[in-house]
Amino acid sequence: MDFNDTAEETKFRAEARAWLEANAERLKPGDAAAVMSERGGSEVIVTAKQWQAKKADAGWACMTWPTEYGGRGASAIQAVIWHQEESRFRTPPNIFAIGQGMLGPTIMAHGTDEQKKRYLRPMLRGEEIWCQLFSEPSAGSDLGGLRTTAVRDGDDWVINGQKIWTTGAQYSQWGMILTRTDPTRPKHAGITYFIIDMKSPGIEIRPIKQINGGAVFNEVFFTDVRISDKNRVGAVGEGWRGAITTLMNERLSIGGGAGGPEFADLMRLARETDWNGRPALDDPAVRQRLARFYVRGKGLQYTGYRTLTALSRGAIPGPEGSIGKLVGAVLKQDMASFAMDVLGPAGAVTEPGIAPEEAAWQETYMGIPGLRIAGGTDEILRNIIAERILMLPPDVRLDKDVPFKDIPTGPRNA
Numbered sequence: 001m002d003f004n005d006t007a008e009e010t011k012f013r014a015e016a017r018a019w020l021e022a023n024a025e026r027l028k029p030g031d032a033a034a035v036m037s038e039r040g041g042s043e044v045i046v047t048a049k050q051w052q053a054k055k056a057d058a059g060w061a062c063m064t065w066p067t068e069y070g071g072r073g074a075s076a077i078q079a080v081i082w083h084q085e086e087s088r089f090r091t092p093p094n095i096f097a098i099g100q101g102m103l104g105p106t107i108m109a110h111g112t113d114e115q116k117k118r119y120l121r122p123m124l125r126g127e128e129i130w131c132q133l134f135s136e137p138s139a140g141s142d143l144g145g146l147r148t149t150a151v152r153d154g155d156d157w158v159i160n161g162q163k164i165w166t167t168g169a170q171y172s173q174w175g176m177i178l179t180r181t182d183p184t185r186p187k188h189a190g191i192t193y194f195i196i197d198m199k200s201p202g203i204e205i206r207p208i209k210q211i212n213g214g215a216v217f218n219e220v221f222f223t224d225v226r227i228s229d230k231n232r233v234g235a236v237g238e239g240w241r242g243a244i245t246t247l248m249n250e251r252l253s254i255g256g257g258a259g260g261p262e263f264a265d266l267m268r269l270a271r272e273t274d275w276n277g278r279p280a281l282d283d284p285a286v287r288q289r290l291a292r293f294y295v296r297g298k299g300l301q302y303t304g305y306r307t308l309t310a311l312s313r314g315a316i317p318g319p320e321g322s323i324g325k326l327v328g329a330v331l332k333q334d335m336a337s338f339a340m341d342v343l344g345p346a347g348a349v350t351e352p353g354i355a356p357e358e359a360a361w362q363e364t365y366m367g368i369p370g371l372r373i374a375g376g377t378d379e380i381l382r383n384i385i386a387e388r389i390l391m392l393p394p395d396v397r398l399d400k401d402v403p404f405k406d407i408p409t410g411p412r413n414a
Helices: 007-023 041-060 076-086 099-108 113-125 239-256 263-272 284-312 321-348 355-373 377-387
Strands: 130-133 151-153 154-165 174-180 191-197 202-209 220-228
Touching: 007 041, 007 076, 041 113, 076 284, 099 113, 099 130, 099 174, 099 191, 099 239, 154 174, 154 191, 174 239, 191 220, 191 239, 239 355, 263 321, 263 377, 284 321, 321 355, 321 377
Parallel strands: 130 174
Antiparallel strands: 151 154, 151 174, 154 220, 174 191, 202 220
């Protein structure tokens, strides 16, 4: 593909840039870009909602969503251009990414007309925040092993169980939850997908304190939580189809940009950090490491272009998104680790406003292990790439066709 903007894309970029210039402050060199709300409170949420509503009113929210749901109906390339331009301005953290990037597309693909009408437009405008209730203590990398149950009771379902690593559960109005509804079927069958009101009686949310000082992840407990059958997404027992849709969009989202500092920020850090009276960049070993990061980043970028090309031709997100997620998260972690070496003792300072680069590298260094787990661990992604892209023989799965209730889960009592 041609990496230069076409005449139409140039016009679109100019339009996007003009709107941003009129409505936001441009970042200066060295300014920290917007990141997820690791430490944000209610004030950050209010600011983020105001910014999202302003974008929606002007037609710049959820660029690729169909116009019937309030989106712009833009191409994937136009969405990339918009995000490139928006990233150059000081904007609030995007606390709507899970809903708009992962769950909205799932509702469009598998939800009822009533669900689309009720949930998509408030999601687009940022009026309601969403979380994803997938992982459990015994079902993370092997999501098909989930044990949270939903039992039919008249027109309702009664949910019991536990989820973990739920991003933003403490400030979300709605969640998308996977439940076990038929333990007599194999583990990837008998799963049903629901929309759940996070203020429902019986839900307890416990934030998990993280090493970086934030608490964006949560444990969520469900005790006899009742939800209407109208909140079911897709057919009973067919929730795995919806889960795949969500995960493909999640991996594409993460792979497309892990957030945090970029290569240019690492270059600036090496240029501005003093090593015995000289810039760290003058050290040949530093330049060699930077060159390797540059090459790895370009490989990731061009692989991402292949995905964008497919999307621009109307394809849906496929397993190729796993490559970007797998490689991108590892690259970002390696860059952050190298930045800590460059920073030396200053790397121990984590207070924004005092630490170099607003502590962005420290934040990334401590937070990136979570990114390598989100949306599938490295091991799961390698399996996906091996089996679905390289078409290698699949792993031996002895439990594939076994009813879930008959799968051993640990030592049995004598």
